[in-house]
Structures are given as structure tokens and as C-alpha cells.
Amino acid sequence: MNEALHRRGLLACAGLAALGAARADDEAAAKPARPPLERVAPDASLGRQLDGSEPRLSDYEGRVVVVSFWATWCPYCREEFPYLDALQRAGRDRLQVVSVNTEERDVFRKVARLLSEQVKLTLTYDPAKASRKAFEAPGSLPYSVILHRDRSVAGIKTGWGEGSLKNLVATVNAALAADAA
Structure with missing residues (x-):
């Protein structure tokens, strides 16, 4: 009896996980895909160095x-x-x-x-x-x-x-x- 309950619990968890994965796939499909990065502007910031300078x-x-x-x-x-x-x-x-x-x-x-x-x-x-x-x-x-x-x-x-x-x-x-x- 205990084993059957354990199995049902595992199946329920697997079902919830599958439902969650399907929902995530649906949400990802609903969002428009961002085009891949193709080029970066020459004046793009590269952050700030220890001395305070800001390379580009x-x-x-x-x-x-x-x-x-x-x-x-x-x-x-x-x-x-x-x-x-x-x-x-x-x-x-x-x-x-x-x-x-x-x-x-x-x-x-x-x-x-x-x-x-x-x-x-x-x-x-x-x-x-x-x-x-x-x-x-x-x-x-x-x-x-x-x-x-x-x-x-x-x-x-x-x-x-x-x-x-x-x-x-x-x-x-x-x-x-x-x-x-």
C-alpha cells in the first residue's frame, strides 16, 4: 500500500513537471524571439577600469x-x-x-x-x-x-x-x- 502511494506521488510530480514544462514552452512560444546579436556599435561602452577610465x-x-x-x-x-x-x-x-x-x-x-x-x-x-x-x-x-x-x-x-x-x-x-x- 505504501509503495502504491509513493508511486502515485511520483507520477503526480512527473505530471506537474510536464505541465510546467509545457507551460514554459507555451510562454516562450508566445514571446517574440529576439534577433541574435549581429553587430555592436563602435562606441559601445566596455565598462570602467580601476583608474576610472571608460574604454570604448x-x-x-x-x-x-x-x-x-x-x-x-x-x-x-x-x-x-x-x-x-x-x-x-x-x-x-x-x-x-x-x-x-x-x-x-x-x-x-x-x-x-x-x-x-x-x-x-x-x-x-x-x-x-x-x-x-x-x-x-x-x-x-x-x-x-x-x-x-x-x-x-x-x-x-x-x-x-x-x-x-x-x-x-x-x-x-x-x-x-x-x-x-
Whole structure:
């Protein structure tokens, strides 16, 4: 008898979960799909640096640019960080990696002070959320946008894992090769 009640309870939970998934699908279908990001304005904000300066995308004219959004509380962001720095070091003057911290100024200040002497990439934070808006950053992290020199989007990477790392490197290499031709 107890087993039968347990089974009914599991079936009821499965039914509710399916109903919830169907409702979520209906709601998603009812919302118009946002077109994918295709280009970013050259004057797009890249946040604010520790010294108060506010770099713009146009500051990196002639380079492929990777803009990565991250937070210290995100373990995947922390795992990705050394790879982004390695990309910057390998790309030298043909590539610019900008890491935009999504946290408050005090958190950014502490982290930037620790990292600024260790990494070659540009560290910023986004107090007005202007960068997040310009690059259509979702709430999930890490999120990176790879841009060709003409500021068209070469690719977007969300999440973390071996596959996403290979995708990021392949997209950056393809953008560098295409822009060199």
C-alpha cells in the first residue's frame, strides 16, 4: 500500500513537471524571439577600469575583440579566466580581450588590484550596465562575444566546458584569419 502511494506521488510530480514544462514552452512560444546579436556599435561602452577610465570598443580599432562577462562568485568564470588571459597573450596586438566584471565596484576594486599585475587582458566593471546592454548579455555567466574588426559578431559563447573552450578558440582563430585576409 505504501509503495502504491509513493508511486502515485511520483507520477503526480512527473505530471506537474510536464505541465510546467509545457507551460514554459507555451510562454516562450508566445514571446517574440529576439534577433541574435549581429553587430555592436563602435562606441559601445566596455565598462570602467580601476583608474576610472571608460574604454570604448572603438579604442581597439583594427583588432579582433573578445568581451567576456564574469563574476567572482561564478566558478566557471574563474576557470575560464586563465584561458582568456592566454588568448590575450597569444593574440598580442591583433586581439584584445576585455573582461567585464558584473559585480559592485568594491568587489571589482579588490579583484582588479589582485589581478592587474598578473594578467594582460583589460579588466573593467559595468556599474551602469551599459556594456551588458550593448552586448545583450544574459543573466547567466560566463558570457563572451567575439567581434571581427568591423564589429560584426563572429560568435557568442555562453557557459563553460571543454566544448565551449574549443569553440571560443576556434571562433577567435577564424576571426583573426578572416580579418587578416
